[in-house]
Amino acid sequence: MAPETQGQKRENSNIVFIGNKPLVNYVKSVLIQFNKQNSQEVIIRSRGKFISKAVDVSEIAKRALEQKVKIKAITTASEQFETKGKTTNISTMDITLTK
């Protein structure tokens, strides 16, 4: 497998995007980043309804790593998009965990 494929890049990134998968998948991704990829920092990125899930992932990962990581920053923003000629805003959130 070529090391520069899109999938490979994403797997090695320290950004975990929260979506429809079970909560535990994202917790595992965060733990792998810290424990196997030796990342100093992991960003848990979420939008809209997934923001609540992102906070759960962050809280569970912190407990699992027993105070070895802490929240460095939580930032929120809004993204605009057009649907059927209407402008809609969606909230976004980045939680940065650091060792």
Add this chain to the structure above:
Amino acid sequence: MAPETQGQKRENSNIVFIGNKPLVNYVKSVLIQFNKQNSQEVIIRSRGKFISKAVDVSEIAKRALEQKVKIKAITTASEQFETKGKTTNISTMDITLTK
């Protein structure tokens, strides 16, 4: 009406608890705190699935107040409770807006 009733106290508090009501109700509560109650600081408090809604409230209030308020802090935590002998964790979030 006595000024010390529970309802009165809650109304004058600078903490807005996010729940099942429509989004706009909470946005209005935040705006009233800043504009009518002259609060320097408003805390948007949420738990579990309402966390996403809290971020929406914060983003909409910021836009409505056109940069006159900013996010001072976002903190997350976990609360434990027992249901049917099982310990469950729920995530909580406080967004502090300040003038």
